[in-house]
Amino acid sequence: MLETKSIRKNIDLYSNGLLKRGLSDSKEKLNKIIHHDDNRKLYKAQLDKILTEYNQASKKIGEKIQSGKMEEAEIMKKKSQKLKILRKKTSEKLKNEEAIIYEILTNLPNVPDEIVPSGNNEDDNDIIFESKKNVNANKKLYPHWNLVKSFNLINFEKGNKITGAGFPVYIDKGAKLQRALINFFIDQAIKKGYQEIQPPILVNETSAFGTGQLPDKEGQMYKVENENLYMIPTAEVPITNLYRNEILNNSLLPIKNVAYTPCFRKEAGSWGSHVRGLNRLHQFDKVEIVQIQNKDNSSKTLDEMCDHVEHLIKLLKLPYRKILLCAGDLGFSASITYDFEVYAPGQKKWLECSSVSNFKTYQTNRMNIKIRTNKEKNLAHTLNGSALALPRIVAAILENNQENNEIKIPDILQPYTGFNKITR
């Protein structure tokens, strides 16, 4: 959520930023916020004045009653009763203004960082780096959905039977590979100073709102209706909300957490023939890194997190590219996002396997997470990134390392899997 005070100060900065995302009426909306904030201040001042009068009257009535002057007290009571109506009216006006501001603010996305390129869709993204694909043109390479079937690693049909489409069943070495990757990713993060957390995978409404999934992505989350809980779409939600309503001392920074969780996404509307196999799922595993940092160091932290993700992909020896998302492709709450994609030669496609973002104060303003430095208090910056999401990494590993009758396991993973190749 953007901050009204900052909007008032830098309206052009904000409106130009939102314009970059394609919100043509942003200036109008921002001006509307300021207008209603002016009203809010006015009514707040009025109400406070009324309340002051009211409180003083009540005190006097108490004194009269105690000194036995009942008649005078009765007269004053009647006066106060009249004030009560005015109090209610003004307080309603105030609440109304606050509600309008809140409504606009919660539906306004974050402002893109100045280095974010403008553009409407993925075609306008900046490819920062792209490694060689290392593909032998003479060899016949299969997409992973063929491989998982012929090597009996994942059974999609069984998943359909017991749950539905997008809920795969991992089998034998397929299942072991999942565990290996999770442990490998967590160990690597711990090496970099992240503290491991195992959070609940259901969260309440307040948490879903805090990180910006509500109201923007309501339709994308599975909801446990009668409990009013949401299945998490990413560990970002429970982890970041751990610090909701807290004032953190600057000396504790950066806070670095890593969590493995399953993730659940409805992916409504994005289902089709172009998403096969592991490319898009309703349930998948992900190791997520989250950092809370102050405003001065957050961009450095973003680079550090990107480096970590890049390092993981390199250790797995997968061809990859790093992409700076353009404003139009940016998530609702993010100010800047780098995507990492690995190459899957069997389907000749780049697959997104990580998204590393700086949300700056957008989430913390909703969640009320502050940092105290001496006497100063500021909203914290939050950052997170996948490190990494499993399914597309599995797809890339299988497709890149396939030989005629086996699939090689990357060296670094072998201590985790306990086997060095997958055979039929």
Place this chain on the structure above:
RNA sequence: AGAGAGGUGGCCGAGUGGUCGAAGGCGCAUGCUUGGAAAGCAUGUAUACGAAGUAAUCCUUUGUAUCAAGGGUUCGAAUCCCUUCCUCUCUGCCA
């Protein structure tokens, strides 16, 4: 899930209709003391939103709100009533 007891500042804890944003203690901060420390003493110590002063989102003065959350009764609510949430104890169930 049933029955009972509760939810007060960073923590503990007093407070059952007015003088309570809240005693007291602990903790923390600053100063005095000391060769240094401890002890002792003194002072300070919530958050949010307004108003005035100000270059300032610092600061000073001041107002308002907040005693789990929301609503109600009353001139006046931490205190009484209602709803919701949460915690603890016992019983039940269970990995």
